[in-house]
Amino acid sequence: MIERYTLKNGATRWRAREWDPLRRRYVNVSSGHTSERAAKKSHREWVAAGGMKTLLRARSRITLAEIHERWLELAELSDSTRAVYRNDTKRFVEKYGRLRPGAVERVVALEWKKQRPRDVAALSAMWSWATAAELIPGDHNPWAGLVQKQAGRDLEPGWLLMPDVVRLLALPPVVLAGTYGTVWTAVIGVAAFVGLRPGEIAGLRWDDLRPDEGLIHVQRQYNGKTRTFTLPKHGHKRFVAYPAQARALVDAMPRMHDERVFNGVRGGVLSPGVRDRAWHPIRAAFGRPDMDLYELRHFCATWLREEGASASDVAEQLGHQDGGKLVLKTYGHPRANPALNRIRALMEAVPTNDAQEATA
The missing domain is CATH 1.10.443.10 (Intergrase catalytic core)
Structure with a gap:
C-alpha cells in the first residue's frame, strides 16, 4: 500500500508499506518519497527485487518464540493436534526461543533428538510451516531427515484370526x-x-x-x-x-x-x-x-x-x-x-x- 504521512516540520512525504504476517502490522519497505509517483516506483522496484523475501531476509530480530506463537495460531491443525504440538515443542522453545532460526544448527537438532526423540516430529512440522510461510529461509532446516516413520500397527499376514x-x-x-x-x-x-x-x-x-x-x-x-x-x-x-x-x-x-x-x-x-x-x-x-x-x-x-x-x-x-x-x-x-x-x-x-x- 502507498501512504502519505507528515513530518514534524509539516512537510508531506510518501511511503510504501506491506503487511508483515509475523509482527501482524504494516511495515515500511520504502519511505521519504516526495511524491506518490516516486513511492509507487520504489515499491515496484522492491517487488521486482524479491518483495517479501527481501523483507524476510532483513528480519534480524525474528525469534523462534515469535515463530512458535504464529505457527500455533495460524497453522491448520485440529484442536487435539495443536495441543500435542504445543506440548512437544514447549521445552525446545523455552530453551532456544530467544534465538533466530538460523542459529539453530544441525548439531543442536541431533542432540535434541537424542534427548527427546518424540519432540522431533512437532519441531519439524513447525519448521516446515515457517518455511512455507516464508518466515524461515528454505535452505535451512536442521530437522531435515530426522523424523522417523512410526512403525506400522498392522500385523504380519495371517496372525490374528x-x-x-x-x-x-x-x-x-x-x-x-x-x-x-x-x-x-x-x-x-x-x-x-x-x-x-x-x-x-x-x-x-x-x-x-x-x-x-x-x-x-x-x-x-x-x-x-x-x-x-x-x-x-x-x-x-x-x-x-x-x-x-x-x-x-x-x-x-x-x-x-x-x-x-x-x-x-x-x-x-x-x-x-x-x-x-x-x-x-x-x-x-x-x-x-x-x-x-x-x-x-x-x-x-x-x-x-x-x-x-x-x-x-x-x-x-x-x-x-x-x-x-x-x-x-x-x-x-x-x-x-x-x-x-x-x-x-x-x-x-x-x-x-x-x-x-x-x-x-
Missing part, C-alpha cells in the same frame, strides 16, 4: 479382579468387532449407543496428552455399525458410570495409563506381552475386508477420510494366504482333548 479374538475375549475375567474383567471383555469386543480407536472407546457415552438401530454415534475421543475429550480424529463425528457380537458383550457388563460406557477399575476415565494397566495382564496371558490394543482395530478392518466389505465401506467404519486408500494400503489387503489361514482356523477350532484322544 477369529479364534485368537475369541481366546482374548475369555481372558479378562480370568486375569482381572471382580466384575472388571467383564468390562474388559466388552472393551475387546468393541475394539475387534466395531473397530473404534482406543481413545474413541474411552469417549463413548451411553447415549451414543443405539442398539435398536445397530449403530454407535462416535462423537468424541479421550486425548491422553491433553487429558481432555475432543472431537474424533480429523474432527469428524460419525455413525458406525454396532454388531450383535459387540452389543451382547456390552449388555453383559456392569454400569460403572452414569454417562461413560467404559471406565477404569475405580470408575475414572479409561486413560492410556489406566488402559495399559488392565490390558497388559490380558495380553501377557495371551502370550503377546507387547501387543497393542490397536491391533484389534486392524483385525476388524481385515475381517470386514475378507467378509466382502469394500475398502471405502471399511474406511467409513474406521473413520478414515481418504475414501479407502489407507484401508487398501494398510488394513484392507486380504491375508497373504487365505487358504492356509482357513486351515489354521479349522485346526485351532479342534479342542485339544479331542486331538489327544485321537492319538491315544
Whole structure:
C-alpha cells in the first residue's frame, strides 16, 4: 500500500508499506518519497527485487518464540493436534526461543533428538510451516531427515484370526479382579468387532449407543496428552455399525458410570495409563506381552475386508477420510494366504482333548 504521512516540520512525504504476517502490522519497505509517483516506483522496484523475501531476509530480530506463537495460531491443525504440538515443542522453545532460526544448527537438532526423540516430529512440522510461510529461509532446516516413520500397527499376514479374538475375549475375567474383567471383555469386543480407536472407546457415552438401530454415534475421543475429550480424529463425528457380537458383550457388563460406557477399575476415565494397566495382564496371558490394543482395530478392518466389505465401506467404519486408500494400503489387503489361514482356523477350532484322544 502507498501512504502519505507528515513530518514534524509539516512537510508531506510518501511511503510504501506491506503487511508483515509475523509482527501482524504494516511495515515500511520504502519511505521519504516526495511524491506518490516516486513511492509507487520504489515499491515496484522492491517487488521486482524479491518483495517479501527481501523483507524476510532483513528480519534480524525474528525469534523462534515469535515463530512458535504464529505457527500455533495460524497453522491448520485440529484442536487435539495443536495441543500435542504445543506440548512437544514447549521445552525446545523455552530453551532456544530467544534465538533466530538460523542459529539453530544441525548439531543442536541431533542432540535434541537424542534427548527427546518424540519432540522431533512437532519441531519439524513447525519448521516446515515457517518455511512455507516464508518466515524461515528454505535452505535451512536442521530437522531435515530426522523424523522417523512410526512403525506400522498392522500385523504380519495371517496372525490374528477369529479364534485368537475369541481366546482374548475369555481372558479378562480370568486375569482381572471382580466384575472388571467383564468390562474388559466388552472393551475387546468393541475394539475387534466395531473397530473404534482406543481413545474413541474411552469417549463413548451411553447415549451414543443405539442398539435398536445397530449403530454407535462416535462423537468424541479421550486425548491422553491433553487429558481432555475432543472431537474424533480429523474432527469428524460419525455413525458406525454396532454388531450383535459387540452389543451382547456390552449388555453383559456392569454400569460403572452414569454417562461413560467404559471406565477404569475405580470408575475414572479409561486413560492410556489406566488402559495399559488392565490390558497388559490380558495380553501377557495371551502370550503377546507387547501387543497393542490397536491391533484389534486392524483385525476388524481385515475381517470386514475378507467378509466382502469394500475398502471405502471399511474406511467409513474406521473413520478414515481418504475414501479407502489407507484401508487398501494398510488394513484392507486380504491375508497373504487365505487358504492356509482357513486351515489354521479349522485346526485351532479342534479342542485339544479331542486331538489327544485321537492319538491315544
